[in-house]
Amino acid sequence: MILIPLDKNSSIPLFQQIIDQLILMIEKGNLREGDKLPSTRAFSEKLGVNRTTICRAYDELWALGYTESKQGGYSTIRKRDRKVVVTPKLNADLFDWNSHVSAGYLQLENRMNQLKMNENLNSIDFRRLAPDKDCMPVELFRKCANQIMLDQGSTVFQYGDPAGYLSLRDSIAKQMQFHSVSVQTEEVLLTNGAQNALDLVFRMLLNPKDKIAIGMPGYAALIPLLKLYQADIIPITIKEDGLDLEELEKAMISENLKAVYTMPNFQNPTGISTSQTHREKLLHLCERHFVPLLEDGFEEEMKYFGKNILPIKSMDSKGIVIYIGTFSKILFPGLRVGWIAAEKRVIEKLTRIKKAGELSGDQLNQAILNLFYEKGYFDQHVKKMHRVYRKRMQITHKALSRFIPAYVKYTKPQGGYTIWFEVPAEGKSEEDFMELLANKGVLVSPGSHFFTKASESVNFRISISCVNEEEIWTGIERIGLILKNE
Numbered sequence: 001m002i003l004i005p006l007d008k009n010s011s012i013p014l015f016q017q018i019i020d021q022l023i024l025m026i027e028k029g030n031l032r033e034g035d036k037l038p039s040t041r042a043f044s045e046k047l048g049v050n051r052t053t054i055c056r057a058y059d060e061l062w063a064l065g066y067t068e069s070k071q072g073g074y075s076t077i078r079k080r081d082r083k084v085v086v087t088p089k090l091n092a093d094l095f096d097w098n099s100h101v102s103a104g105y106l107q108l109e110n111r112m113n114q115l116k117m118n119e120n121l122n123s124i125d126f127r128r129l130a131p132d133k134d135c136m137p138v139e140l141f142r143k144c145a146n147q148i149m150l151d152q153g154s155t156v157f158q159y160g161d162p163a164g165y166l167s168l169r170d171s172i173a174k175q176m177q178f179h180s181v182s183v184q185t186e187e188v189l190l191t192n193g194a195q196n197a198l199d200l201v202f203r204m205l206l207n208p209k210d211k212i213a214i215g216m217p218g219y220a221a222l223i224p225l226l227k228l229y230q231a232d233i234i235p236i237t238i239k240e241d242g243l244d245l246e247e248l249e250k251a252m253i254s255e256n257l258k259a260v261y262t263m264p265n266f267q268n269p270t271g272i273s274t275s276q277t278h279r280e281k282l283l284h285l286c287e288r289h290f291v292p293l294l295e296d297g298f299e300e301e302m303k304y305f306g307k308n309i310l311p312i313k314s315m316d317s318k319g320i321v322i323y324i325g326t327f328s329k330i331l332f333p334g335l336r337v338g339w340i341a342a343e344k345r346v347i348e349k350l351t352r353i354k355k356a357g358e359l360s361g362d363q364l365n366q367a368i369l370n371l372f373y374e375k376g377y378f379d380q381h382v383k384k385m386h387r388v389y390r391k392r393m394q395i396t397h398k399a400l401s402r403f404i405p406a407y408v409k410y411t412k413p414q415g416g417y418t419i420w421f422e423v424p425a426e427g428k429s430e431e432d433f434m435e436l437l438a439n440k441g442v443l444v445s446p447g448s449h450f451f452t453k454a455s456e457s458v459n460f461r462i463s464i465s466c467v468n469e470e471e472i473w474t475g476i477e478r479i480g481l482i483l484k485n486e
Helices: 014-028 040-047 051-063 103-114 138-156 166-177 193-205 222-228 245-255 276-289 344-358 363-374 377-403 430-439 469-485
Strands: 067-069 075-077 188-191 211-216 232-239 259-262 293-296 321-326 338-341 418-424 457-463
Touching: 014 051, 040 051, 051 067, 051 075, 103 222, 138 363, 138 377, 166 188, 166 321, 166 338, 166 363, 188 193, 188 344, 193 222, 193 293, 193 321, 193 338, 193 344, 211 222, 211 245, 232 245, 245 276, 259 276, 276 293, 363 377, 377 469, 430 457, 430 469, 457 469
Parallel strands: 211 232, 211 259, 259 293, 293 321
Antiparallel strands: 067 075, 188 338, 321 338, 418 457
């Protein structure tokens, strides 16, 4: 017996709903030539409708050429020379999902609509913040994948520890010790990239209206995530040496902060790295006011010039710092492996949350990545990335000093991928400036993506991660020409 769901509250008549659904079944091949339709009496009883409704539907199907019938016999599906494609109107707009989603989701949707990027394959694209595909160690990773499949194939396809693949957690703990961060394997939780790590931490910490301090301009993808949790974002100015610590302390005193978020190395979008002194002061502030510090080390390994400065987590004697790392910006963005390093009790709480939401980590990719570590391929790859991007950043600095006019402020990072520009507004709008650049074949990230409120200047970010040296030189030259003509 054919079963058809009917909506008796719909504005679409019942006979039309029956027609539309039977036509859809015919067009999809679920009802074939020669198949019999139920008798009008049996069908009416099954669907709980008047028999005349079924008769009217069958008559309409016959008129449209979908069925044939004989006196006193069943209606059957007929062979048709030409398909008439009918798009059913079945309940398409009956359920209003917007009235059922959370207030946090609506805030997230609004913010993410603002962050949409238009594609233009003929332009020099300074917007991407991911490793250049030509630098990815695909062949070495493939070899590791083949070996894991041979050696552990049946094991890595099982559910695993929600905290992540044990050997990789151990490898990451050892890697962090090279940065003077003393963590044990049980103090590391593997995540699906840094964004998933932030999500887990926010699920643990935040209730609606809780306040969290973040630097502005700040990480663009952090803002919609915080809006989803309906947190109140407390913007703290990013100065030339990092977060404005005086402003932050005032916020700690007046706002009852739930957490502080910082990116001390090559901050996105500015590229600024903070000094050892700044990091010590920030940590002492958080300790004094009992505010957890979220340290995002998304490009920890990508320093090309000068002396390395240790992560804030390396000085964390009170267990107040939650460190977040990722392989997305140095290996493969699609690999989706990151981690959280924190005090053991924090990791235990986060693991429970991860288990509730995801059951298990991605054992296969984590096992492959661990073998990649053990064979020394990771260190080998980091050295290659330094060679490639040191040259790109050197070219960037030369092009900036040559082409960008003196009245424009821009950062001079010692690593990472991003440079931040501030252009005095003087009546210019960000939208107009972006259009001028696009018309010259240059795409950059608008500054408004990195603020919660409008800025007094025209700002933009460029990333050198997916552009070669020639494109960097040409693109910055074009930016300079537009700035000079303005």
